[in-house]
Amino acid sequence: xxxxxxxxxxxxxxxxxxxxxxxxxxxxxxxxxxxxxxxxxxxxxxxxxxxxxxxxxxxxxxxxxxxxxxxxxxxxxxxxxxxxxxxxxxxxxxxxxxxxxxxxxxxxxxxxxxxxxxxxxxxxxxxxxxxxxxxxxxxxxxxxxxxxxxxxxxxxxxxxxxxxxxxxxxxxxxxxxxxxxxxxxxxxxxxxxxxxxxxxxxxxxxxx
Amino acid sequence: xxxxxxxxxxxxxxxxxxxxxxxxxxxxxxxxxxxxxxxxxxxxxxxxxxxxxxxxxxxxxxxxxxxxxxxxxxxxxxxxxxxxxxxxxxxxxxxxxxxxxxxxxxxxxxxxxxxxxxxxxxxxxxxxxxxxxxxxxxxxxxxxxxxxxxxxxxxxxxxxxxxxxxxxxxxxxxxxxxxxxxxxxxxxxxxxxx
Numbered sequence: 001x002x003x004x005x006x007x008x009x010x011x012x013x014x015x016x017x018x019x020x021x022x023x024x025x026x027x028x029x030x031x032x033x034x035x036x037x038x039x040x041x042x043x044x045x046x047x048x049x050x051x052x053x054x055x056x057x058x059x060x061x062x063x064x065x066x067x068x069x070x071x072x073x074x075x076x077x078x079x080x081x082x083x084x085x086x087x088x089x090x091x092x093x094x095x096x097x098x099x100x101x102x103x104x105x106x107x108x109x110x111x112x113x114x115x116x117x118x119x120x121x122x123x124x125x126x127x128x129x130x131x132x133x134x135x136x137x138x139x140x141x142x143x144x145x146x147x148x149x150x151x152x153x154x155x156x157x158x159x160x161x162x163x164x165x166x167x168x169x170x171x172x173x174x175x176x177x178x179x180x181x182x183x184x185x186x187x188x189x190x191x192x193x194x195x196x197x198x199x200x201x202x203x204x205x206x207x208x
Numbered sequence: 209x210x211x212x213x214x215x216x217x218x219x220x221x222x223x224x225x226x227x228x229x230x231x232x233x234x235x236x237x238x239x240x241x242x243x244x245x246x247x248x249x250x251x252x253x254x255x256x257x258x259x260x261x262x263x264x265x266x267x268x269x270x271x272x273x274x275x276x277x278x279x280x281x282x283x284x285x286x287x288x289x290x291x292x293x294x295x296x297x298x299x300x301x302x303x304x305x306x307x308x309x310x311x312x313x314x315x316x317x318x319x320x321x322x323x324x325x326x327x328x329x330x331x332x333x334x335x336x337x338x339x340x341x342x343x344x345x346x347x348x349x350x351x352x353x354x355x356x357x358x359x360x361x362x363x364x365x366x367x368x369x370x371x372x373x374x375x376x377x378x379x380x381x382x383x384x385x386x387x388x389x390x391x392x393x394x395x396x397x398x399x400x401x402x
Contacts, residue, residue, distance in 0.1 A: 030235075030238060030379045031235070033231065033234035033235060033238070034231045034232055034233075034234050034235075034323045034327075037231040037234065038230065038231040077291075077320075078288070078291060081287050081288070081291065082284055082287075082288065085283045085284035085287050086284060088283055089280055089281075089282075089283050089284065092283075093280070107334075108327060108330040108331060108334060111282075111283045111326070111330055112232075112323050112326060112327055112330070114283050114287050114326060115287070115321050115322070115323040115325075115326050116323070117235055117321055120321060180391070183390075183394070184228060184229050184231065184387075184390045185387045185388070185390040185391040185394070186387070187231070187387070188383045188384065188386040188387030188390055189383070189384050189387035189388075191383050192376070192379075192380045192381065192382070192383030192384035192386075192387060193376075193380070193384065195376075195379050195380040195383065196373070196375040196376040196380040197375070198375075199374070199375035199376075199380065200375035203374070203375065
């Protein structure tokens with residue numbers, strides 16, 4: 001009994017932690033690029049987008065895993081999409097009502113969470129095949145992994161582009177702002193090098 | 209009127225290229241840009257669906273959602289429209305032109321989750337385009353997407369002979385090149401005023 005319990009618990013821990021590093025949605029699966037690149041001009045926007053995506057991912061994973069046995073195979077993608085779109089609408093209206101400036105800054109990228117492949121991918125690959133608790137852990141792990149990368153990317157771009165992180169001044173007045181970091185080109189290049197760094201660290205830890 | 213339409217087309221295709229300034233459609237941009245002929249197939253299929261989607265969602269938004277006061281159904285209804293549109297286009301092409309179906313077939317289902325299509329319809333509503341402007345916007349965005357995809361595929365075919373550091377191979381180098389492309393596309397910025 002104890003053994004079984006232990007086994008399920010370690011399994012659950014894995015469901016959670018795989019999203020952080022081993023199957024990180026951005027670095028490893030290279031999914032959800034559009035919001036990742038678009039909203040990370042500042043760390044705060046990256047954080048808000050991460051939270052909105054986490055809300056949608058967790059809620060839809062719960063809903064999908066609850067109804068997974070009722071949905072016919074042929075219409076499952078359509079069903080998942082409608083579920084996701086419903087939660088995205090909730091998140092969008094919540095942001096508009098409570099955090100108007102952030103919502104304005106994120107613009108159409110909040111509704112675009114509907115087509116974020118991370119979310120549909122998790123429903124298809126995990127939530128539609130696993131129980132509620134495991135799906136919840138999986139969704140939380142993926143969300144944390146996703147948000148962490150968004151904050152990291154946002155912090156780098158904000159630090160170099162504006163000299164601040166989360167609007168706190170880090171680099172003094174003598175620092176010449178790198179305008180490119182606030183532009184689309186900066187997003188592509190920074191993420192490209194981050195993915196390279198991630199692969200390099202992975203390789204190094206493997207060879208050790 | 210015509211000048212306005214031309215400006216919308218150029219803006220959507222070049223100065224505000226969907227891939228390189230709005231980051232829409234990055235997944236196929238990275239995934240299907242390895243070979244030039246694949247890129248052409250994907251680009252044509254996407255342009256086709258984009259133009260159709262702009263047309264249909266404009267009608268639905270203005271004649272159903274606005275009239276009956278249901279704009280909160282916008283996201284759900286748009287994504288369903290796009291998904292069914294892709295399905296209909298797929299069936300239509302399979303019946304009428306098997307050769308075209310073989311060329312585009314595998315790319316069509318991928319288009320449903322291409323954020324460029326949903327992004328296009330959302331931007332169209334946000335910018336309050338008329339029906340004709342919406343169609344031109346869709347066509348221009350599709351052409352811009354195809355253009356970016358073709359350039360990228362051309363570069364990546366050359367890259368196969370290059371000695372790229374191992375960690376950067378694949379997504380890493382593609383993103384860095386995309387960044388350089390975005391920089392060069394900024395050069396078109398002065399082409400039309402904002």
